[in-house]
Amino acid sequence: MSKIKIAGALLLSWVVALGAAVGPAHDLILCVTFRVPGGLTATALPLPLPPCGFHQRGADNRFTHFGPNYPRFNNLARDPRDPRVLYAASLNGVLCSTDGGESWRIGTSWDMTEPRDVCIDPHAPDHIYLALPDGIAVSNDRGLTWPRREIGLPRRGKYMQAVKVDRAQAGRVLAGCESGIYLTENGAQSWRRVFSTQATTTDLQQSPHDAQLWLATTQSDGALRSRDGGLTWEKIAGVPAAAALYNIAFDATNARRYAVASWTYGILTTEDGGETWSERNAGLPAPHRVFRLGIDPDNGRLYAGVYEAAVYESLDFGRTWRSAGFEHSVVYNFVFLPRFVNTPALAHLP
Amino acid sequence: MIARRLLIASFALGCAVVSSAQPAFVGPAPARTILPTPELQRAAYLARIDEILAWRSSQAKPGELFPEMTMIATKLALHQDAELCSRSVIQLMKTPASGPFWMFPTVNVAFLGRDQLSLEARQAIRKAWSREMQMRGDTENHWAMYYTSLYLMAELYPNEPGSSWYSGKSSADNLAEAKEYLIDWMNLATTVGQGEFNPTHYIGEYAIPMLYLATWAKDPAMRLRGKMTLDWIFADLAENTLNGVLHGANARTDDVSVIERGKALASFFSWVLFGNVPPIISYGGWGLYFATVAKNYELPEVIYRIAVDRPSDYVQRDFKRTRRRWRNSDVLMAPIYKTNYTRRDYAVGSYQGGLADPIQTHVWDVTWDVRDPRGVHNTMFSMHPVSSSYDLQTYFSELPDQMAKEVTKEGKASYDSPDKFLGGSRFEQVFQDLDTVIALYDIPVGTRFPHINGFFSKDLVQLTVDPSGWIFAQGGSCYLAYRPLAAYQLRPVALIKSSMTGERASLGDQQLFSPHLKNGTIVQAAAVSEFKDFAAFQAAIRALPLSFQLVTKPTVTFQTLRGKVVTCTFGAAPIVNGQPFDYTTWKLFEGPYLNAEKGSGRLTITHGALERILDFKTLSITDRVKP
Numbered sequence: 001m002s003k004i005k006i007a008g009a010l011l012l013s014w015v016v017a018l019g020a021a022v023g024p025a026h027d028l029i030l031c032v033t034f035r036v037p038g039g040l041t042a043t044a045l046p047l048p049l050p051p052c053g054f055h056q057r058g059a060d061n062r063f064t065h066f067g068p069n070y071p072r073f074n075n076l077a078r079d080p081r082d083p084r085v086l087y088a089a090s091l092n093g094v095l096c097s098t099d100g101g102e103s104w105r106i107g108t109s110w111d112m113t114e115p116r117d118v119c120i121d122p123h124a125p126d127h128i129y130l131a132l133p134d135g136i137a138v139s140n141d142r143g144l145t146w147p148r149r150e151i152g153l154p155r156r157g158k159y160m161q162a163v164k165v166d167r168a169q170a171g172r173v174l175a176g177c178e179s180g181i182y183l184t185e186n187g188a189q190s191w192r193r194v195f196s197t198q199a200t201t202t203d204l205q206q207s208p209h210d211a212q213l214w215l216a217t218t219q220s221d222g223a224l225r226s227r228d229g230g231l232t233w234e235k236i237a238g239v240p241a242a243a244a245l246y247n248i249a250f251d252a253t254n255a256r257r258y259a260v261a262s263w264t265y266g267i268l269t270t271e272d273g274g275e276t277w278s279e280r281n282a283g284l285p286a287p288h289r290v291f292r293l294g295i296d297p298d299n300g301r302l303y304a305g306v307y308e309a310a311v312y313e314s315l316d317f318g319r320t321w322r323s324a325g326f327e328h329s330v331v332y333n334f335v336f337l338p339r340f341v342n343t344p345a346l347a348h349l350p
Numbered sequence: 351m352i353a354r355r356l357l358i359a360s361f362a363l364g365c366a367v368v369s370s371a372q373p374a375f376v377g378p379a380p381a382r383t384i385l386p387t388p389e390l391q392r393a394a395y396l397a398r399i400d401e402i403l404a405w406r407s408s409q410a411k412p413g414e415l416f417p418e419m420t421m422i423a424t425k426l427a428l429h430q431d432a433e434l435c436s437r438s439v440i441q442l443m444k445t446p447a448s449g450p451f452w453m454f455p456t457v458n459v460a461f462l463g464r465d466q467l468s469l470e471a472r473q474a475i476r477k478a479w480s481r482e483m484q485m486r487g488d489t490e491n492h493w494a495m496y497y498t499s500l501y502l503m504a505e506l507y508p509n510e511p512g513s514s515w516y517s518g519k520s521s522a523d524n525l526a527e528a529k530e531y532l533i534d535w536m537n538l539a540t541t542v543g544q545g546e547f548n549p550t551h552y553i554g555e556y557a558i559p560m561l562y563l564a565t566w567a568k569d570p571a572m573r574l575r576g577k578m579t580l581d582w583i584f585a586d587l588a589e590n591t592l593n594g595v596l597h598g599a600n601a602r603t604d605d606v607s608v609i610e611r612g613k614a615l616a617s618f619f620s621w622v623l624f625g626n627v628p629p630i631i632s633y634g635g636w637g638l639y640f641a642t643v644a645k646n647y648e649l650p651e652v653i654y655r656i657a658v659d660r661p662s663d664y665v666q667r668d669f670k671r672t673r674r675r676w677r678n679s680d681v682l683m684a685p686i687y688k689t690n691y692t693r694r695d696y697a698v699g700s701y702q703g704g705l706a707d708p709i710q711t712h713v714w715d716v717t718w719d720v721r722d723p724r725g726v727h728n729t730m731f732s733m734h735p736v737s738s739s740y741d742l743q744t745y746f747s748e749l750p751d752q753m754a755k756e757v758t759k760e761g762k763a764s765y766d767s768p769d770k771f772l773g774g775s776r777f778e779q780v781f782q783d784l785d786t787v788i789a790l791y792d793i794p795v796g797t798r799f800p801h802i803n804g805f806f807s808k809d810l811v812q813l814t815v816d817p818s819g820w821i822f823a824q825g826g827s828c829y830l831a832y833r834p835l836a837a838y839q840l841r842p843v844a845l846i847k848s849s850m851t852g853e854r855a856s857l858g859d860q861q862l863f864s865p866h867l868k869n870g871t872i873v874q875a876a877a878v879s880e881f882k883d884f885a886a887f888q889a890a891i892r893a894l895p896l897s898f899q900l901v902t903k904p905t906v907t908f909q910t911l912r913g914k915v916v917t918c919t920f921g922a923a924p925i926v927n928g929q930p931f932d933y934t935t936w937k938l939f940e941g942p943y944l945n946a947e948k949g950s951g952r953l954t955i956t957h958g959a960l961e962r963i964l965d966f967k968t969l970s971i972t973d974r975v976k977p
Contacts, residue, residue: 068482068483068516069448069482069483070448070483070485071485072485091485091486091487091488092483092484092485092486093486095518096518103513103518104483104518105512105517105518105519106517106518106519109527109530110493110497110527110528110530110531110534111531111534113486113488114488114747116747133676133747134676134682156679156680156681156682157677159676159677159747178676178677178678199677200677200743202749219750243751244749244750244751246749263749263750263751263752264751289751289752291749291752307752330752
């Protein structure tokens with residue numbers, strides 16, 4: 001394990017160093033679907049819409065679709081050792097690709113549906129975690145098999161919306177479930193609850209600046225912060241908790257900046273490490289139903305996916321916004337993946 | 351609650367054909383003749399199938415490509431125009447859709463065209479299954495269609511590598527996965543209970559793939575499983591129809607079928623199988639996909655007779671289950687205790703309340719018989735209209751806020767409407783004894799739509815608001831007494847004409863609107879023939895002892911017309927003649943026609959001396975004529 005860890009760390013640092021020299025260090029991939037304005041009508045057929053699925057930002061800042069024209073991807077993970085190896089959480093289950101998204105295989109079987117999230121342990125990239133509506137499956141063989149690993153999860157209340165690996169420790173994983181936040185420190189051999197919630201934990205994020213610092217959003221308990229690697233959690237006082245929060249992000253360019261997305265509150269940001277928060281909805285279309293946000297780790301650019309409206313971007317952390325296209329879309333995720341610069345980011349791109 | 355594309359495919363399927371003169375649809379209602387022999391029954395069944403195929407075939411425009419799959423399937427079933435079918439298939443396969451609603455029609459054409467389509471056309475189908483990622487869906491009926499389709503295609507194209515399938519799995523892997531799912535689902539349905547039970551439309555989503563499995567599976571065991579499941583579905587349909595009209599309760603229905611009970615895809619199946627009700631327009635669209643293969647199914651006489659030959663009133667009690675609950679529940683699938691009391695002139699059906707499905711549940715009703723159900727709103731019930739992200743999240747793996755908005759655009763237009771008549775509620779508790787229904791409501795403060803809706807049909811006659819508190823009416827040959835337990839208004843209501851578009855029409859129906867959180871309804875039905883006149887029925891109802899209070903927990907004690915003293919308290923077990931009513935002893939099926947023990951996988955279908963046993967444990971069908 002230690003050899004893998006060291007090799008992974010070396011590889012990552014090499015990739016990041018090369019990336020810094022030639023351009024963005026991260027690829028941005030949107031998991032997106034498009035909707036007919038005003039709903040379904042017979043006259044709306046056939047649908048004049050772009051393909052759904054993955055849209056990747058290229059060097060010219062334009063987006064290119066790749067993979068299947070498929071309406072529901074919740075997340076995409078990439079093997080840190082090999083840019084061609086991808087895992088997508090989709091309606092069908094997990095889709096696996098070994099050729100950079102040219103072809104896919106449904107990795108799970110009939111008994112797993114609608115995974116909500118997928119992540120790879122960077123220290124053990126053969127280990128992939130899949131959040132399911134009824135628990136979790138873990139592959140230890142690069143997606144060939146997906147046994148459930150649910151010891152310690154409750155019989156009910158294990159609906160899982162988010163799963164994230166602690167980059168500081170192999171096999172240490174946090175999971176956002178209906179009944180709270182769960183932690184494993186042994187690669188999902190066993191779980192324990194570290195925080196109880198009334199309803200689903202919608203997102204979990206680890207600070208790129210401080211591996212001990214984690215943030216979470218919930219449907220019922222507002223935004224949460226952990227300063228001890230997810231062992232204990234506290235509510236973030238300045239974030240409203242009366243309505244559901246959808247996701248949260250750190251700004252990799254500024255350790256004191258985070259942002260929260262919410263259908264009800266729109267975009268909330270802090271620039272002082274969570275002490276004070278501001279609504280940053282001026283310039284977003286009303287009602288500012290933000291379904292998902294993302295922060296570009298290369299430059300701090302803030303993206304907001306406004307439900308069935310468009311994607312908006314802000315260069316000043318939410319003070320002003322401009323359209324970034326994707327009209328009539330629903331963005332399920334802004335995925336930023338460390339870029340491999342010695343090979344094409346994905347095989348389909350020129 | 352999945353991608354819009356899936357829904358669009360389904361919608362396109364339903365709209366695939368347009369109306370023109372369909373003999374059975376525009377003609378008089380079928381005679382209620384019981385065909386005495388299996389030979390006559392079979393001949394009539396085949397004649398109805400021929401009618402469908404002839405009608406659809408006649409709509410082809412000379413010289414033009416066939417625009418969609420029902421026409422191609424029809425032509426192939428009739429062994430006509432193979433060359434045009436091939437060219438049409440090639441054209442359609444250039445833009446394959448995704449999901450089970452595209453998959454099973456394609457399977458239909460692929461199999462019917464095995465010996466008729468050109469090599470190029472067959473390769474076009476095969477290529478589409480290679481390159482277009484197929485959505486699996488998120489619902490039991492999606493999976494029945496998806497896995498049956500995948501199973502059959504994997505058998506049709508064996509020994510092919512994963513690179514030649516959209517799934518990335520080899521023929522053998524696809525086949526194994528599909529088979530495993532189908533067997534698991536059949537085991538679940540026949541031991542724990544059916545999920546989407548007695549659906550007014552979704553019966554097609556089950557019956558059509560099972561017919562295909564029964565017809566085309568190479569594996570004789572899977573063929574037999576398909577046939578047995580079809581028998582199971584159709585026996586359940588027969589038992590729950592009143593002269594071909596499927597009544598409540600229904601795990602899933604829609605805004606139209608819940609009111610105009612005969613306007614349901616289930617009526618197509620009653621018509622084609624039993625010949626006792628008119629089919630719906632265009633044979634429901636879906637009916638065409640059944641018809642192209644229907645001659646391969648032989649309806650057992652015992653099921654036919656259950657549908658058309660009821661010598662006496664009967665009570666049937668069934669055990670079903672809810673849709674899977676991902677959240678907000680102690681159980682993955684909650685039990686459903688379903689009661690059906692059917693008489694010559696009406697049927698009363700119910701389950702105990704709650705949500706079998708988050709959007710389209712119909713918990714109870716009285717449905718009365720009409721000679722011709724077309725255009726008739728032959729039903730009475732009350733319900734609590736629910737629009738709740740909490741309830742949607744119970745069943746869907748989605749974030750909370752967009753769902754109510756989304757479902758209204760996905761074929762459930764009424765979901766967020768306060769005057770809808772479709773749906774169940776966690777705040778409704780129902781008890782039925784024969785033709786008495788007591789529905790209690792305990793709706794928390796702050797609930798969206800804090801009222802109940804009672805449906806009063808335009809087709810009721812002698813509607814009388816009585817000083818006693820009862821509302822009396824007559825529907826067909828059924829007398830109805832409806833007792834609201836809280837203050838209400840009767841007001842005109844425009845009904846939804848299409849669950850897809852939400853378009854409404856005022857036809858003369860009324861909504862009983864009762865804006866009280868603690869509430870209740872008692873309905874007592876009786877046959878007109880039981881009383882000298884309407885006044886005598888009213889007098890009998892007024893004389894029935896009734897007491898209730900709504901202040902804390904709604905509680906009713908009522909002596910039914912049939913002499914039982916029933917006490918219902920919201921949140922507690924009903925008490926009948928002093929004894930708590932025990933649902934835990936219920937079997938999977940129990941009644942004069944259908945019987946099965948929980949966990950048995952074994953359904954005994956009985957009518958008179960006729961008996962068929964479907965045994966999924968031994969994978970056998972046993973017929974006998976009892977001495």
